[in-house]
Amino acid sequence: MKKVFIIASLFANISIYSQTFTLKSNELGGQATSKQAFNSFGCNGENVSPQLFWENPPLGTKSFAVTIFDEDAPTGSGWWHWLIFDIPSTTSELKSGAGNISLNLSPKGSLQSITDFKSTGYGGPCPPEGSKAHKYVVTIFALKTDKLGLDTTANPALVGFMLEQNKLEKASLIFYDKR
DSSP: OHHHHHHHHHHHHHHHHTOOOEEEOSSOOSBOOTTTSOSSTTOOOOOOOOOEEEEOOOTTOOEEEEEEEETTSTTTTOEEEEEEEEEETTOOEEOTTTTOGGGTOSOTTOEEOBOTTSSBSOOOOOOOTTOOOEEEEEEEEEESSSOOSOOTTOOHHHHHHHHHHHEEEEEEEEEEEOO
8 A cells, every 4th residue: 555655646746746837828820921011121021919828937926027139130139029017927828919008808917018119019020021030939927026117118128137036937939920
């Protein structure tokens, strides 16, 4: 009987540790679609932020934040497409279009700050014509604080700094786009 208990206990511990913080989407695949693409700068997309959901946040999570970053933008410092933070810990999904501030689809209490488009909310992919495929990193941060103490005028560098200072864990998805 002792052996059975030890083995059962071992399997219970394995299943606990196999549950990792994970970011998923029912809309995003490996490539951006016209639905996510920007609708300016020569791009003709719908500029709709993707549906995202997450599972297994770490113990102690008090809020979440989501960012989308293009590390291949020809700027020397990448390009921030979306920064949404102060997402309540009871939330586990962002609906498609939540990045459009006028639609009021983002979780109550969350804030969306300035992107590199110099506006709040989501701005979709729009890599320069003829450039290589750009890598877009969508990251969710599980945070140890309810609020970052920032407002909608916070620039991406400040938001990024505060996310790193308050992060418990993060998980990412990657997709690509090319024109």
